[in-house]
C-alpha cells in the first residue's frame with residue numbers, strides 16, 4: 127500500500143487503551159508499508175530523553191504548582207515537537223503519538239482550572255503544529271478499569287474523570303474534520319477496526335490533496351505584476 131507520511135495523536139482519559147491502540151495501528155501500518163515508510167511511535171510526556179526527565183519531575187515529585195505543571199508539559203511538548211516530530215514528518219514518516227495538547231487543555235486547562243491560556247501556551251510551544259488526525263478513545267469513566275499502580279497525577283485526576291471525558295468530546299466537536307471519536311469500551315480488535323477506518327479516511331484525503339498539489343493548478347492564473355512598487 128502506498129500512503130503519505132502523516133501524524134495521528136491518541137487522546138482520552140487514563141486507562142482507555144491508548145497505548146494498545148497505538149501499538150496495534152503501528153503494527154498494521156508497518157506491515158502495510160512493507161518498510162517503505164518509517165512508522166514512529168512516541169508519547170507525551172516523555173517522548174525524548176529530556177522529556178523523560180520532565181516526565182519524572184511531573185509525576186513523582188511532591189506537589190507541583192498547577193502553572194508549573196502546565197509549563198513542564200509545555201516544555202516537554204516544545205522539545206518533543208522540535209526535535210522529534212517535526213523532523214520525522216519532514217522526512218515523510220508516519221508518527222503515532224500517545225497524547226498531545228488536548229491533554230493539557232483538558233487536564234491543566236479544565237481539571238486544574240487554568241483555562242484557555244493553556245492551549246495558547248501549547249500552540250506557542252509547538253509553533254502551531256497540529257496533527258492530521260486526533261483519535262479520542264472514549265469510554266464511560268470506570269475507576270475499576272484503571273491500573274492499581276497509580277501515580278500522583280493519576281490519583282488526582284480519577285476524581286474528575288467524567289469532566290475530562292466531556293472535555294475531550296468537546297475538543298473533538300470543535301473540529302470534527304480533524305478528530306475521530308471511537309467507542310473504547312469494546313474488545314481491542316473492534317476498537318482497532320474503527321481507528322483504522324478513521325486513519326485510512328484521513329490518509330486517503332491527504333494523499334488526494336498531495337496528488338492535486340503535485341499535478342499543479344489546472345489553469346495557471348494570469349501573473350499579475352505589482353504596479354508602482356520600487
Ligand code: TYD
Pocket residue numbers: 140141170171199224225226227229230231233234279280283
Ligand atoms: P499517560 O499517557 O496516561 O501515561 P501513563 O500511561 O504512563 O500513565 O500520561 C500521564 C499523565 O499525564 C496522565 O494522567 C495525563 C497527564 N497529562 C497531563 O495532565 N497533561 C498533558 O499535557 C499530558 C500530555 C499528560
